[in-house]
Amino acid sequence: MHPTSTLGLTSLPNPGKALNSFGALLHRVPQSARALYGRACSLDRLAEVERSNSRLEQAIATYRSVIDMADEHPDQVPLPLLRLAAEKCIERMRFRGFMGKAVRVQQRLLQRFPDDISLRNQMGVTFLLMNQPAAAKDVFKEVLEKWPEDGFAQVHYGFVLKTTYNNNTGGIEYMQKGISSGAEGTQDGRFYFHLGDALQREGKTEEAYKLYDIGVEKGLFLSRYQRSLYNVDRLRSQPLWSQEETSYQEFFRKLEQNWLIIRKEGLEALALPPQDGFRPEAENLQDTGDWKQYEIFSRGRKITANCVKTPQTCALVESFKPAAGCKRGQVKFSVMYPGTHVHAHTGPTNCRLRAHLGLLVPEGLHLRVGETNQSWAEGRVIVFDDSWEHEVWHEGDSPRLILIVDVWHPELTEEERLSLSPI
Structure with missing residues (x-):
C-alpha cells in the first residue's frame, strides 16, 4: 500500500483535476504555500492511483519546495504547514528509498523545532532504515539524555544495544522500560521478540515466556513458541511434519535416494579453502562451539559459484520449484562440530518448512522444536517448521553434516508464492 492512503490524501476524489486547479492558482499567486502544498498532495495521490515512482518523485520535489519557501520567506509558510509538508516529504522519501535525503530534511526540520522529541526519534528510525545502527544509537542516546523517560527512544535504544552490540543486559533494561511505557510505537513484535530473546540468553526463560504470552495476547505472535514476524496467518501450524503431510514426499525421497552423492559433494565443499568454502554462521545464533554453512540457493536464487562445486545437489x-524458488528460504550444507550449542530461536516466517537431510550423524545430537524432540539419521529427511522455537545441542565427538532445504509451505497459493517479498 502506498503511504498516501494512510494520511487522508485519498479524500482527493479527482487528483488530476486538483493538480490542474492548484497549478492555475500558483500561476496567479506563485508564493502561495498552501497551493504549493496542495499541488504536492495531488501529485502524491496521483502516484498512488497510477502506481508511478515518477509521480511520487514529483510529489517529493514539491513538498521540498514548500520547505525551501519556508527558508526563503518564513512569513509566508505557517509553521504547522511546514511541519506537515516536511513530515510527508520524509515519509515519501523513506518509501522511495531516499534515506539520505530524508535525513537532510529531518536535520533542517530540527533547526526549526529543536526540542521536538518525535522529530529526533524519527531521525533515529531513518538511520535504522539506512542500516546505520551506530548513528541511530547516538540519536536515541541524545534523546534519553534530555528526555530520559521517553518510551519510544528507550525501546529503540535497547533494540540497538541488543541487536548490534550484543549487549543483552542493556537491551533488556531499555526495551523493558520502553515497552512498559505503552508509548506509541513501542508495542511492536520486533521489540517483544528481541527482548524475549535477550531474556532467554541471560537465563531468564520463565520471564521470557511470560513476555511472549503477552505478545500472543496482543496479536504480535502466533503462539508462545511460534514467534515469526512475517506470516500468512491462516497457514497450518505444527512443529514437526511428516513427509506425506507436506505433499512433497517424492522430492524428499529423491534426496534420500541420492544422499551419498549429496554427502560426497558436501564433504568436497568442506575441504575447500575458507574463502571458497563454508562460512561461519552469521546470524548470532551460536552460543558455543563451531557451526558453518555452505549456501547454494538463497531467496529463490541459485548461487552459481557454489553450485559449480556441488552440481548434482x-x-x-x-x-523442484517449491525449493529452488522459495524466496523466503535457503538451501545450504551445514556442518556443526562437537561442543556446539545453538540458542533457542525462531525463523522469520511461517511461509516455509525446513527439511534436513542427514549426511554425517554421530551420536549425541539433539534438536528441540517447541516442546518436542527430534534427531537426525544418515540418509533420512526430517521436516519441521522453523518459525517454531528450536534449539540444537551437539554433545558428540565428530562433526555433524546435513543438507538444509527450505520449501514453501504447502498451503500457500501460487499467487502468494509469487507476490510474497523475499526474506
Whole structure:
C-alpha cells in the first residue's frame, strides 16, 4: 500500500483535476504555500492511483519546495504547514528509498523545532532504515539524555544495544522500560521478540515466556513458541511434519535416494579453502562451539559459484520449484562440530518448512522444536517448521553434516508464492 492512503490524501476524489486547479492558482499567486502544498498532495495521490515512482518523485520535489519557501520567506509558510509538508516529504522519501535525503530534511526540520522529541526519534528510525545502527544509537542516546523517560527512544535504544552490540543486559533494561511505557510505537513484535530473546540468553526463560504470552495476547505472535514476524496467518501450524503431510514426499525421497552423492559433494565443499568454502554462521545464533554453512540457493536464487562445486545437489534442488524458488528460504550444507550449542530461536516466517537431510550423524545430537524432540539419521529427511522455537545441542565427538532445504509451505497459493517479498 502506498503511504498516501494512510494520511487522508485519498479524500482527493479527482487528483488530476486538483493538480490542474492548484497549478492555475500558483500561476496567479506563485508564493502561495498552501497551493504549493496542495499541488504536492495531488501529485502524491496521483502516484498512488497510477502506481508511478515518477509521480511520487514529483510529489517529493514539491513538498521540498514548500520547505525551501519556508527558508526563503518564513512569513509566508505557517509553521504547522511546514511541519506537515516536511513530515510527508520524509515519509515519501523513506518509501522511495531516499534515506539520505530524508535525513537532510529531518536535520533542517530540527533547526526549526529543536526540542521536538518525535522529530529526533524519527531521525533515529531513518538511520535504522539506512542500516546505520551506530548513528541511530547516538540519536536515541541524545534523546534519553534530555528526555530520559521517553518510551519510544528507550525501546529503540535497547533494540540497538541488543541487536548490534550484543549487549543483552542493556537491551533488556531499555526495551523493558520502553515497552512498559505503552508509548506509541513501542508495542511492536520486533521489540517483544528481541527482548524475549535477550531474556532467554541471560537465563531468564520463565520471564521470557511470560513476555511472549503477552505478545500472543496482543496479536504480535502466533503462539508462545511460534514467534515469526512475517506470516500468512491462516497457514497450518505444527512443529514437526511428516513427509506425506507436506505433499512433497517424492522430492524428499529423491534426496534420500541420492544422499551419498549429496554427502560426497558436501564433504568436497568442506575441504575447500575458507574463502571458497563454508562460512561461519552469521546470524548470532551460536552460543558455543563451531557451526558453518555452505549456501547454494538463497531467496529463490541459485548461487552459481557454489553450485559449480556441488552440481548434482544443485540439479536435484533445481528440479523442484517449491525449493529452488522459495524466496523466503535457503538451501545450504551445514556442518556443526562437537561442543556446539545453538540458542533457542525462531525463523522469520511461517511461509516455509525446513527439511534436513542427514549426511554425517554421530551420536549425541539433539534438536528441540517447541516442546518436542527430534534427531537426525544418515540418509533420512526430517521436516519441521522453523518459525517454531528450536534449539540444537551437539554433545558428540565428530562433526555433524546435513543438507538444509527450505520449501514453501504447502498451503500457500501460487499467487502468494509469487507476490510474497523475499526474506
